[in-house]
Amino acid sequence: MTAGVSRRRLLGYSGATLAAGAAAGAGLVSVAQAGADHGSADDAAVPFHGAHQAGISTPVQDRLHFAAFDVITDDRDRLVRMLKEWTAAAAAFTGGHPYGSAAGGLGEAPPDDTGEALGLPPARLTLTIGFGPTLFEKDGKDRFGLKAKRPAALIDLPHFPGDDLDPARSGGDLCVQACADDPQVAVHAIRNLARIGFGVVSVRWSQLGFGKTSSTTPDRQTPRNMFGFKDGTRNIAGTDTKALDEHVWASPADGPSWMAGGSYVVARRIRMHIETWDRTSLQEQQDTFGRTKGEGNAYGAKREHDPVPLDKLPADSHVRLAHPDGNGGVRILRRGYSFTDGTDGLGRLDAGLFFIAFQRDPRKQFVPLQSKLAASDHMNEYIQHVGSGIWACPPGVRKGGYWGDGLFS
Numbered sequence: 001m002t003a004g005v006s007r008r009r010l011l012g013y014s015g016a017t018l019a020a021g022a023a024a025g026a027g028l029v030s031v032a033q034a035g036a037d038h039g040s041a042d043d044a045a046v047p048f049h050g051a052h053q054a055g056i057s058t059p060v061q062d063r064l065h066f067a068a069f070d071v072i073t074d075d076r077d078r079l080v081r082m083l084k085e086w087t088a089a090a091a092a093f094t095g096g097h098p099y100g101s102a103a104g105g106l107g108e109a110p111p112d113d114t115g116e117a118l119g120l121p122p123a124r125l126t127l128t129i130g131f132g133p134t135l136f137e138k139d140g141k142d143r144f145g146l147k148a149k150r151p152a153a154l155i156d157l158p159h160f161p162g163d164d165l166d167p168a169r170s171g172g173d174l175c176v177q178a179c180a181d182d183p184q185v186a187v188h189a190i191r192n193l194a195r196i197g198f199g200v201v202s203v204r205w206s207q208l209g210f211g212k213t214s215s216t217t218p219d220r221q222t223p224r225n226m227f228g229f230k231d232g233t234r235n236i237a238g239t240d241t242k243a244l245d246e247h248v249w250a251s252p253a254d255g256p257s258w259m260a261g262g263s264y265v266v267a268r269r270i271r272m273h274i275e276t277w278d279r280t281s282l283q284e285q286q287d288t289f290g291r292t293k294g295e296g297n298a299y300g301a302k303r304e305h306d307p308v309p310l311d312k313l314p315a316d317s318h319v320r321l322a323h324p325d326g327n328g329g330v331r332i333l334r335r336g337y338s339f340t341d342g343t344d345g346l347g348r349l350d351a352g353l354f355f356i357a358f359q360r361d362p363r364k365q366f367v368p369l370q371s372k373l374a375a376s377d378h379m380n381e382y383i384q385h386v387g388s389g390i391w392a393c394p395p396g397v398r399k400g401g402y403w404g405d406g407l408f409s
Helices: 007-011 076-094 183-196 241-247 274-278 282-289 318-322 366-376
Strands: 063-071 126-131 174-180 201-212 263-272 337-343 349-359 383-393
Touching: 063 183, 063 349, 076 126, 076 183, 174 183, 174 263, 174 383, 183 201, 274 349, 282 318, 318 366, 349 383
Parallel strands: none
Antiparallel strands: 063 174, 063 201, 126 174, 126 383, 201 337, 263 349, 263 383, 337 349
């Protein structure tokens, strides 16, 4: 495929739950093979190995496929083998290569790689893994001998006022966040990880996202959410190492050593009542946020990035309640995406925000912020949280290592 705008990028895609095919034979798929080299700027690959996992402070890509998995085996060794296989596959996919043979293997057997990303550039694909509370203990059972290694910060999230969580769209032993500038590249990665993991994990739920609603690159135009407002004006920049160390990366003093350099991700599927919002006056919409819809400046400020005079904002406005200056300096790094998944059966769009936030300690960051918002935010008239999950994301993978090697060693 030549560099430029593909048909997939023009058309996008709608949300759907992943259907993964079964892998043939007793073993997992073979080692990665190198694919064609891609040389243009549009073909950029994000390094897979490093001190931190990619996909957290990385500049936010245009598309998302987020998947939560249940581990369906009690065999710790099988789980570790799968994580090693996943790591090798992730390194191949993020480099723009297939994993194993996609078209040239035995005709009598299914290909190792499903092949729909053949010829496509890496599209800045990142793959980020997280481990959920139920991997460490479920129904009182220490499933894989990991209970003692569960970080104190990996809490079971409390029930917040207004939550209407669907268990089928919440939780998961593992999560993988795939972000890319081409939706087919992101979907291909999740699909093939699910295939590699057949018999070890199963997809619990997944979410497709488009139109990033937060940015880690503040020098670029701030994206807008489904309500038409700029989102992420005060988000942590991916280049702000001081803020990342303070608010995003876990330190050795925070808990178990295997999480040093990692982070904690909270994902929330937030349904937006689009039809109600679209019949609301502009003034009411702006009062709900505490910002203007056009420029994005806070009330009492002239420009979007000007300091926010909190006393000029309505007391129940979203910006006033969520702003770090009103919360003891607490900040989180957001990587949310919009979604639209058809209708709800009543003629209304099933659309909203798939909220993703990385932080150093959810007990001190997400939980107090969401508790405050759930209690007082005027935005609650127009939204509802319907899915939820929390996972511990370990640090980056060193060459020769694998996802979670510090946890399982």
